[in-house]
Amino acid sequence: MESLTILDNMNVLLCSINTLKRLYDISAVEVGQHFYWQIGGFLVHAQVLITSWVVIAILLVSAILVIRNLQTIPTFGQNLFEYVLEFIRDVSKTQIGEEYGPWVPFIGTLFLFIFVSNWSGALLPWKIIQLPHGELAAPTNDINTTVALALLTSVAYFYAGLSKKGLAYFSKYIQPTPILLPINILEDFTKPLSLSFRLFGNILADELVVVVLVSLVPLVVPIPVMFLGLFTSGIQALIFATLAAAYIGESIEGHH
Amino acid sequence: MANMIMASSRTLIRASTVSPPPPPSQKLPILNHITLPRLQLPLLNNLSLQIPIPHPNQTLKSLSVLAATSLALAPPSLAVEIEKAALFDFNLTLPIIMVEFLLLMVALDKVYFSPLGKFMDERDAAIREKLSSVKDTSSEVKQLEEQAVAVMKAARAEISAALNQMKKETQAEVEEKIAEGRKKVEAELQEALASLEKQKEETIKSLDSQITALSQEIVKKVLPTV
Numbered sequence: 150m151e152s153l154t155i156l157d158n159m160n161v162l163l164c165s166i167n168t169l170k171r172l173y174d175i176s177a178v179e180v181g182q183h184f185y186w187q188i189g190g191f192l193v194h195a196q197v198l199i200t201s202w203v204v205i206a207i208l209l210v211s212a213i214l215v216i217r218n219l220q221t222i223p224t225f226g227q228n229l230f231e232y233v234l235e236f237i238r239d240v241s242k243t244q245i246g247e248e249y250g251p252w253v254p255f256i257g258t259l260f261l262f263i264f265v266s267n268w269s270g271a272l273l274p275w276k277i278i279q280l281p282h283g284e285l286a287a288p289t290n291d292i293n294t295t296v297a298l299a300l301l302t303s304v305a306y307f308y309a310g311l312s313k314k315g316l317a318y319f320s321k322y323i324q325p326t327p328i329l330l331p332i333n334i335l336e337d338f339t340k341p342l343s344l345s346f347r348l349f350g351n352i353l354a355d356e357l358v359v360v361v362l363v364s365l366v367p368l369v370v371p372i373p374v375m376f377l378g379l380f381t382s383g384i385q386a387l388i389f390a391t392l393a394a395a396y397i398g399e400s401i402e403g404h405h
Numbered sequence: 406m407a408n409m410i411m412a413s414s415r416t417l418i419r420a421s422t423v424s425p426p427p428p429p430s431q432k433l434p435i436l437n438h439i440t441l442p443r444l445q446l447p448l449l450n451n452l453s454l455q456i457p458i459p460h461p462n463q464t465l466k467s468l469s470v471l472a473a474t475s476l477a478l479a480p481p482s483l484a485v486e487i488e489k490a491a492l493f494d495f496n497l498t499l500p501i502i503m504v505e506f507l508l509l510m511v512a513l514d515k516v517y518f519s520p521l522g523k524f525m526d527e528r529d530a531a532i533r534e535k536l537s538s539v540k541d542t543s544s545e546v547k548q549l550e551e552q553a554v555a556v557m558k559a560a561r562a563e564i565s566a567a568l569n570q571m572k573k574e575t576q577a578e579v580e581e582k583i584a585e586g587r588k589k590v591e592a593e594l595q596e597a598l599a600s601l602e603k604q605k606e607e608t609i610k611s612l613d614s615q616i617t618a619l620s621q622e623i624v625k626k627v628l629p630t631v
Contacts, residue, residue: 219520255510257518292492300499
């Protein structure tokens, strides 16, 4: 008798859990689920590679189409690309100084890649392509991408400093006083760390917020958050590029 | 975490579906759960025997005990059924993205930054040159104007000098002619005067004779008797 009542209660529990499970399957949020490929003995996140190829294709194809015949009085597309190039040159010049010329491709590619990645993740209908596991989204929502870009920036500012000053570059660690040596060394680790996590956190969090909102209220409510996401992701691209240029400029600059 | 909860509920469901009599299900890869109800039910029976009155609290308690033990026994199965959420999953993707980025940088430089940058710089230089050249030609124009004015002045001076000279020459000629004319006129005048004088003398002479004649007649008339 006691066991019967217990079994009845368990049955009730079963039914409610089943319905909950069904609801959960409809509104599933996949976080950190990756589509794995195997290259050699290593795994890669295929969804990141695929979306990064799409971003690269967008950048190169649009550039080639516009830069084919340049005219003194620019067309709309040429004007847009000229504006972007002037903007990038301005950022580089402000941060790096007079020797900004060789660094424009690096800063420009950084800015364009991150900007187009973020906006493609927000604007393109990736859900149309179903992956066996995981889903397509902005390539910058993966820690690998952002850490890769941050490490490249580190390498870039080291290279800038060393190629300009030689081994005298390392004297910057004991300036202005040798007491700050540990802090200066720590800076070399925190710079790429903060760069990568700032971008990663922003993009992933925005994606999560939008997905959760859409799963709760699919109609009108997510739209302001989507616009906020577009705005902040654009700002993040600018911030990444500006900081990279600032670090390079800091390494190149002469004596205070 | 949601996955874990759902996993535990899934195992709970499976555990409860194999409640008495439990057939050894070949679908389930985990064997320890099949024995779970057998373990649990005698426990519950013991519990129910000890407490005669079935409280709703007691049922809830037993259920929670069931859930807790199933959760405790669940973790080994979770690894098999649910994939761990991997946010900080570093793998070969990182260097691949690095290489892709560097290739993109080179390609974009060749296709976009260098050609467009060069074109923009050339256009700027051409415009600046045109602007500066326009400023230079304006000074050139001023120079030319001054030259023109000087030339005009010189021309005018020449003209006036030539004019003056012409004037002088013609004036000399004119004076000559006037002098000639005057001489002629004077000569004629002299002639005329001379002729007049002659005529006058002749008339005076003739008059003289007439006067004498007249005077004799007058005398005759006045003195008829003489």
